[in-house]
Amino acid sequence: MVKRKINMKIYLLAAFFTMIIFFTGILLDRMLTNTKNELLINYIREIEEEQTNTQLEFLLLERAGKNNTCDLLDYEITTLGKTGEQTRIEVARYEESGKIYTKEFKDLKKKYTSLLIRNWLFFKEFKENCNSNMTIILYFYSNKYCNDCNQQGSVLTYMQRKYPSIKVISLDSDLDMNVMKLMKRLYDIKNVTKPVLIINEKKYEGLKSRSDLEKILKL
Amino acid sequence: MTPLDIVYMIVYFIILYCSTLWFLVFFTNYRSSSRKNVAVKLPSVSIIVPAFNEEKNIRDCIESLLNLDYPRNLLKIYVVNDGSTDNTKKICEKYAKRGLIRLINQKNQGKAAAMNNALKYVKTDYVVSMDADSVAEREFLRKMVRYANKNIGIITPAPKVMKKDNWIEKIQYVEYLFSIFLRKAFSFFDSQYVAPGPGSMYKTEILKKLGGFDTNSIVEDMEIAFRFFDKGYKLDNCENAYVYTKTPKNFKDLLKQRLRWYKGYFQTVAQYSHMRLNKKFGNLGIFLLPMNYVWVILMIFITSSFLFNVVSTVINSAETIALVNNDIFPLVTRMELPSVMNLSVYSVFFAIFSALSIVTIIVSVKVSGEKIKIKDCLSYLLFILLYPIMITMFWTVGLKKHLFGDAIKW
Numbered sequence: 001m002v003k004r005k006i007n008m009k010i011y012l013l014a015a016f017f018t019m020i021i022f023f024t025g026i027l028l029d030r031m032l033t034n035t036k037n038e039l040l041i042n043y044i045r046e047i048e049e050e051q052t053n054t055q056l057e058f059l060l061l062e063r064a065g066k067n068n069t070c071d072l073l074d075y076e077i078t079t080l081g082k083t084g085e086q087t088r089i090e091v092a093r094y095e096e097s098g099k100i101y102t103k104e105f106k107d108l109k110k111k112y113t114s115l116l117i118r119n120w121l122f123f124k125e126f127k128e129n130c131n132s133n134m135t136i137i138l139y140f141y142s143n144k145y146c147n148d149c150n151q152q153g154s155v156l157t158y159m160q161r162k163y164p165s166i167k168v169i170s171l172d173s174d175l176d177m178n179v180m181k182l183m184k185r186l187y188d189i190k191n192v193t194k195p196v197l198i199i200n201e202k203k204y205e206g207l208k209s210r211s212d213l214e215k216i217l218k219l
Numbered sequence: 220m221t222p223l224d225i226v227y228m229i230v231y232f233i234i235l236y237c238s239t240l241w242f243l244v245f246f247t248n249y250r251s252s253s254r255k256n257v258a259v260k261l262p263s264v265s266i267i268v269p270a271f272n273e274e275k276n277i278r279d280c281i282e283s284l285l286n287l288d289y290p291r292n293l294l295k296i297y298v299v300n301d302g303s304t305d306n307t308k309k310i311c312e313k314y315a316k317r318g319l320i321r322l323i324n325q326k327n328q329g330k331a332a333a334m335n336n337a338l339k340y341v342k343t344d345y346v347v348s349m350d351a352d353s354v355a356e357r358e359f360l361r362k363m364v365r366y367a368n369k370n371i372g373i374i375t376p377a378p379k380v381m382k383k384d385n386w387i388e389k390i391q392y393v394e395y396l397f398s399i400f401l402r403k404a405f406s407f408f409d410s411q412y413v414a415p416g417p418g419s420m421y422k423t424e425i426l427k428k429l430g431g432f433d434t435n436s437i438v439e440d441m442e443i444a445f446r447f448f449d450k451g452y453k454l455d456n457c458e459n460a461y462v463y464t465k466t467p468k469n470f471k472d473l474l475k476q477r478l479r480w481y482k483g484y485f486q487t488v489a490q491y492s493h494m495r496l497n498k499k500f501g502n503l504g505i506f507l508l509p510m511n512y513v514w515v516i517l518m519i520f521i522t523s524s525f526l527f528n529v530v531s532t533v534i535n536s537a538e539t540i541a542l543v544n545n546d547i548f549p550l551v552t553r554m555e556l557p558s559v560m561n562l563s564v565y566s567v568f569f570a571i572f573s574a575l576s577i578v579t580i581i582v583s584v585k586v587s588g589e590k591i592k593i594k595d596c597l598s599y600l601l602f603i604l605l606y607p608i609m610i611t612m613f614w615t616v617g618l619k620k621h622l623f624g625d626a627i628k629w
Contacts, residue, residue, distance in 0.1 A: 097565075
């Protein structure tokens, strides 16, 4: 008959090493989050620079007449659209990568959203002043309450890639910002439980497939 | 952080803790153990081979036992023909006529009864159980008896798979190597609770005193280990005494085998429930037995959440394809490459667990006396990717069968 021993030392030692590994993981995640935030800041800075350029060109447009500047603006608007889209993809990736959000991310997203709304205004102004065939889709989504929004996002990405004249501005309706409240009031949007699309100032609610959108846009 | 994130972090912590504990237990004892347990005088040993319809395997098994590097006057081989309806009896009779083995014939009563039947004739110091579909390496017994001492009731061997031709066998090949590592760690931790069928060595006197094998148990090799433990005997392990065993070749047979093992585990634990959370039974009582329950819950949680993510991604992708009228060309051709934005705390822990899996495989391979080979990379990969899902399934269905009383026969 043997007397069985319980070696408490080894249990404690294991707990110590586990904590080292575990908190190294948490620390690495913190460093990763900082890198991601820095990248997002760079994207936002890029959009800001492009918006400043576009704003200047709009001023020129007013002074010199549209014939001389619409070509230049077209290039500027396309670049703005591309940077906006790239940033949208990266923001979506950030959100999908894990649900552990930081305050920094929320602040950056608010900043990015105000830039998107400004982009939307630029696109509208360009369309009106330069008789562009551009189609602007304003898309309100919610990560919290809307189950179909993920699918709608994929369909809109598809539409943008298939028809380059389509510009999509995706807005997170859950963000607590005055400008978001104003936008929602402007289009009479309350709770985004279904995707909401604004196309040519008309509101469409519910998931829209490629066929639905082609019909609406007469493509 | 959502409540689900917190649950994930707790799960990761527990998995990390258990892995760290086994590595610590193993490496703090491994070096000092290798020179100990050298038997001064070779003990006498009987090997019992229960055989039911084993005409394809029995010859190799007997030949390997006859070929053992052990004095013939100290070794006896008993083959119990458990009512075979094929040529098993005929093959064994040839060996018996030459006086190489002793053949015992009985009506089909199962492995435990066959072992007990032969045990009546055993007069040697030790008795080894050997499955008929297994073979022992030449030095097997000499290595095993080095661990023999008065406090040790059972010495467990290091079973390996005989063949690794298809994917099921490849996964089991790595699983058996991993088990060699884990069994040694359990042995250092004085918490072994299984005496594998092929090759476990028992002190005859104690085995007889405890009444032999339980004929009512579907996992008699586990039940006997629990009984030895319960009665205060120690179980040791010889991690380099190799026996090679045939493993199930297809998923159906593997499932059948594992359901018996895991249902049997719950049955045995219920039978010895007084050991759970009982200090008297050392690390097995206060840690391993309760932790096995936690482990089942963790495995179910992780595997089901993984499968849920895979299934929902597939369904979402199918829905997206349908929504764009099956024209995935614009989405696929301009697909963005993954960036640092895709990474998260989950990616960090995924990297940690991947590294841990690789280290575990390397250690298991080394401890088992094998080498890391390029041609075995597929086996390692299959083990990492599929084994967690398979083992969860076995544990879950085994538990269900135990709780709802579904019948499983040997």
